[in-house]
Amino acid sequence: MLTKVVEKLRAQYPTSLVEAKEFRAETTLHIKKEDIVVVCRFLRDDPDCGFDYLSDLCGADAYTPENRFEVIYNLYSLASKQRLRLKIFTDETDMHVPSVTSVWAGAEWPEREAYDMFGIIFDGNKDLRRMYMPEEFEYFPLRKDFPLMGIPDSIPLPRK
Amino acid sequence: MNPVYDVEPKKSKILQALEDKDTSAQFTDPLENEMIINMGPQHPATHGVLRLLIKLDGETVVTSVPELGYLHRGYEKLAENCSYHEFIPHTDRLDYISPLMNNTAYVLAVEKLLDVETPRRAQFIRVIISELARISSHLLAVGALGLDIGAVTVFMWTFREREKLYDVFENLTGARFTTSYTRIGGISQDMTDATKQMIQDFIDQFPARLAECENLLNRNKIFVGRTDGVGVMSRENAIAMGFSGPNLRASGVDHDIRRSNPYLVYNELDFNVPVYNDGDSLARYYVRVNEMKESTSIVHQALDKIPAGPVHAFEPKKVLPKKERVYTKMEELIHDFMIINFGVDPPVGEVYHAVEGSKGELGFYIQSKGEGHPWRLKIRSPSFMNLQSLPMLLEGKMISDVVAIIGSIDPVMGEADK
Numbered sequence: 284m285l286t287k288v289v290e291k292l293r294a295q296y297p298t299s300l301v302e303a304k305e306f307r308a309e310t311t312l313h314i315k316k317e318d319i320v321v322v323c324r325f326l327r328d329d330p331d332c333g334f335d336y337l338s339d340l341c342g343a344d345a346y347t348p349e350n351r352f353e354v355i356y357n358l359y360s361l362a363s364k365q366r367l368r369l370k371i372f373t374d375e376t377d378m379h380v381p382s383v384t385s386v387w388a389g390a391e392w393p394e395r396e397a398y399d400m401f402g403i404i405f406d407g408n409k410d411l412r413r414m415y416m417p418e419e420f421e422y423f424p425l426r427k428d429f430p431l432m433g434i435p436d437s438i439p440l441p442r443k
Numbered sequence: 444m445n446p447v448y449d450v451e452p453k454k455s456k457i458l459q460a461l462e463d464k465d466t467s468a469q470f471t472d473p474l475e476n477e478m479i480i481n482m483g484p485q486h487p488a489t490h491g492v493l494r495l496l497i498k499l500d501g502e503t504v505v506t507s508v509p510e511l512g513y514l515h516r517g518y519e520k521l522a523e524n525c526s527y528h529e530f531i532p533h534t535d536r537l538d539y540i541s542p543l544m545n546n547t548a549y550v551l552a553v554e555k556l557l558d559v560e561t562p563r564r565a566q567f568i569r570v571i572i573s574e575l576a577r578i579s580s581h582l583l584a585v586g587a588l589g590l591d592i593g594a595v596t597v598f599m600w601t602f603r604e605r606e607k608l609y610d611v612f613e614n615l616t617g618a619r620f621t622t623s624y625t626r627i628g629g630i631s632q633d634m635t636d637a638t639k640q641m642i643q644d645f646i647d648q649f650p651a652r653l654a655e656c657e658n659l660l661n662r663n664k665i666f667v668g669r670t671d672g673v674g675v676m677s678r679e680n681a682i683a684m685g686f687s688g689p690n691l692r693a694s695g696v697d698h699d700i701r702r703s704n705p706y707l708v709y710n711e712l713d714f715n716v717p718v719y720n721d722g723d724s725l726a727r728y729y730v731r732v733n734e735m736k737e738s739t740s741i742v743h744q745a746l747d748k749i750p751a752g753p754v755h756a757f758e759p760k761k762v763l764p765k766k767e768r769v770y771t772k773m774e775e776l777i778h779d780f781m782i783i784n785f786g787v788d789p790p791v792g793e794v795y796h797a798v799e800g801s802k803g804e805l806g807f808y809i810q811s812k813g814e815g816h817p818w819r820l821k822i823r824s825p826s827f828m829n830l831q832s833l834p835m836l837l838e839g840k841m842i843s844d845v846v847a848i849i850g851s852i853d854p855v856m857g858e859a860d861k
Contacts, residue, residue: 306792307555336682338797339823343810357795357808357823361682361696364703366795389685392831400519410460415512415860418456424520431524 285310285367288332295325311368316380319356319371323386326358326367334358334367337387342397346427351375352403356383373403382407400425461496461508466838477505480842484513488591488846491856493830497837497845504837504845509830514860522820526786527553527627528763530820535621537822538858540583541576541801543612546625551706552796552807553627556789559756565629566707567749571642572615572624573707573798574738574745578649579608580801580853581689581731581738588728588850589660592669597659604652607645614638627787628762629755639746646742653735660728670724674836674848677722684835685828688803689734690852692718693726700799712744724851731853761787786815795823802826802853826859 289303289312299318304311314322326334339357350372358367373380382405383390392414394405399414402423413420419439422429454462461479478499484492492513498505518537522530534549535542547569554561561569586601609619615638616622616631624631660666676686681694691698699716701709717733719726756762763782764775791813797806803825810819829852836848 307558307794309794311793337685338804339795339806339808339821341808341821343819343821355808355821357806361698366704368793368795387685388680388683389828389831392827396827412456412460413512415515417512424517429520431520 285365288326288367291329291331292322292325295329296322309366309368311370313370313372316371316373319354319369320381320383320386322369323356323358323383326369327386333360333362334365336361337383337390337393338366340383340390340393340397342401342403342425344401344425344427349374352378352401354380354397354403378402379404379406381405384408399423402426457496457508457510461498461506464506464508464834466506482845484510489849490587490854492860493849493854493856495833495845497842499842502842504840504842507834507837507845509833511827511830511856511860514856516861518861519820519822522817524816526782526815527789527817528782528786530817531625532621532623535623536857537824537861538580538800538802538805538826538855539620540855541580542620542622543572543576543616543624544580544798544800544805546622547573547707548796548798548800548805549807550625550627551798552794552809555796556792556794556809556811557627557758557761557787558790559628559758559761561629561756562753563708563750564633564752565754565756567745568630568634568754569625570707570709570712571634571742571745571749574741575608575611575642577738577801578735579605581735582608584731584850584853585656585660585728588670588724588847588853589666591846591850592666594659594663594666597656600652600656600659604649611638611641611645614641626755626763628758629753633754639749642742643746646739646746649739650736653732653739657732667725669844669847670728670851672721673724673840673844674851675721675723676832676836678720680832680835681722684832686803686832687825687828688800689730690727690803690829692716693730694722695720700797700804704797706796706798708745711748712741714741724847727851727853788815789813797823800825802855802858803829822858822861824858824861826854826856827861830854830859 293300299315299322301313326332336359338359341355343353345351352373354371356369380403382394394408395411395414397403398411399416400423405411422437480497482497483489483494494510495507497507518533534545537545582601582605586598589597612622613619616624676694678695681691697718702716714737717730719729759778764779768775769779789811791811793810795806795808797804805825806823808821809817812818837845
C-alpha cells in the first residue's frame with residue numbers, strides 16, 4: 284500500500300478521499316467526483332507523489348441502482364515506478380464528470396472512448412466525439428444492458 | 444439536373460472537428476488555396492485502416508484529425524461474455540504483428556488476479572517468445588518505415604527475417620500467425636529441443652542480417668533526410684500525451700517496464716535500454732534497431748539459462764489439464780469440465796498488469812466479481828495512446844512527412860481499434 288501517498292493526500296484534501304483499498308499489492312483510491320481534477324493535479328505536481336504519467340483511463344458499468352458508472356484512472360510515477368489507481372463514481376441520472384485533460388493532455392482519447400462506450404460525459408473535454416462507433420450510433424455498447432448480439436438496424440449501412 | 448439546397452448539406456462531425464481545431468501553425472509562404480484531403484482508411488501507408496482527415500495549405504499540413512474504429516470488433520464486450528481461457532485466442536488479433544506478446548501479457552494479468560505462479564521453465568519460454576515477438580514487430584516497423592519513404596529493399600530483407608521467425612513460431616506453437624500459445628498457469632506445449640535449436644540458429648545469424656539492413660538505412664541520404672528532425676516530440680509532451688515504448692524512449696524518457704517493474708525473469712537477465720534524446724522519426728528508428736540487438740542478447744541468455752522442468756503450474760482448479768490425462772483420470776476430467784463450463788474461480792477484485800510490449804505499455808485491467816468471466820476487461824493498447832499525438836506531430840509538416848511520421852510511430856490498428 285502506498286501509505287505515504289495516501290496519508291499525504293488525506294492531509295491535503297481530507298474530504299476528497301472516500302476510501303482506500305488494496306488488492307494484490309495494488310492501491311485503489313475512491314475519490315469524490317467533484318474533486319478529481321484537483322486531486323490529479325496534486326498527485327502529479329507534489330514531489331513526494333510524482334504521478335506524472337496517465338497510463339490509462341477507462342469507464343466501467345457496475346450495473347447497480349446507485350453509483351452505476353465508474354471512471355478509473357491508472358496513474359504511474361516515472362520517478363518512483365509505482366502505480367496508483369483512482370476511481371470516481373457517477374449515477375445514471377447525472378452522467379457528467381470533470382475531465383482531466385487540463386492535467387494530462389493525453390486523457391482526451393481515453394475520455395472519448397469512455398464516452399463512446401458508456402455515455403459518460405466529460406465536462407471540459409474539447410473534442411468529445413465518439414471514438415470507435417459511427418457518429419450516428421445512438422447506444423453505448425459496453426453498458427451491461429446492451430446485448431452482446433447488438434441491436435438490429437442500429438448501425439446505418441451505406442446506401443446503394 | 445442537380446437538386447438545389449436552400450441550406451448547406453450537413454457536415455459530418457469529423458469534418459466539423461477538423462474545422463473547429465485551433466492551430467498555431469505559421470507559414471512564411473502560403474499558397475492561397477486551402478485543401479482538405481482524406482487519407483485512408485484504405486491507404487498503404489497508414490499501416491491498416493487508420494483514416495486521417497488533413498487540412499492542407501499548399502503542401503503543408505495545417506491540422507489533422509485521425510479517425511479510428513474501422514477495425515473495432517468490440518473485444519472488451521466479448522471478453523465480458525467469455526471465460527478467461529476463451530479470451531486467449533482473441534488476444535492474437537489485437538496486435539497481430541506480435542501475437543505472442545499479447546498472449547503473454549493477457550495471461551500475466553489473469554495470473555495476477557488468480558495468484559498463480561508459473562514454473563520457471565514456462566517463464567523463460569515466455570521471455571523468449573516475447574523477445575522474438577518484439578524482434579518480429581520491430582522488423583516490420585523498420586521495414587515498413589523504409590518502404591514508406593522509398594527504401595523498398597529493406598522491407599524485403601526484414602520480411603525475409605520475419606519469415607524465418609514465423610517458421611520458428613510454427614514449430615513452437617503450431618501456428619504461424621494466430622498462435623494462442625500461452626495458457627493460464629503455463630503454456631500450451633513445451634518447447635522441444637529441435638525448436639530450441641531453430642531459435643538458436645535464428646539468433647546466431649540474425650545480427651549479421653540486421654547489420655545489412657542497417658547499412659541500407661543508417662547512411663542513406665534520402666532516408667536520413669526524410670526522418671531527421673521530422674515529427675519531433677518533446678520529453679514533456681511525450682509524457683503528457685501518454686507515449687510509451689520505443690516512441691517514449693526516443694524522446695529521452697528512460698522508462699522500460701522490463702527494467703522498472705520487472706515481470707517474468709527479466710530481473711535475472713542483463714540488457715540495456717536504448718534511449719535517444721532527439722524525439723524525431725530517426726530517433727524512433729534507432730531505438731527500434733537497438734532494441735532488436737538487445738532482444739537478441741536476451742534470447743541468447745534465456746536459452747542458456749532455461750531450466751528443465753514442468754511448464755504448467757500445479758493448480759488443478761485453475762490450470763487446464765493435459766488432454767491425455769482428461770481422458771484417463773477422473774479428477775482431471777472433473778477439473779476440465781468445471782474450467783471449460785464455468786471457468787476458473789477468481790476472487791473479487793481488480794488488477795492491472797502491464798508488460799513492455801513491442802509498441803509500448805501493453806496492459807490488461809481486469810475487474811472480477813468472482814465469476815468465471817471478467818466483469819470488465821480493459822485493454823490498455825499502446826498504439827491507441829501513441830496515435831493520439833499524431834495531430835501534434837503532423838502540424839506544420841509537409842504532406843510527404845505524414846507517411847514518415849506514421850511509419851515511425853508504428854501503430855497497429857488491430858490494437859488501436861480493439
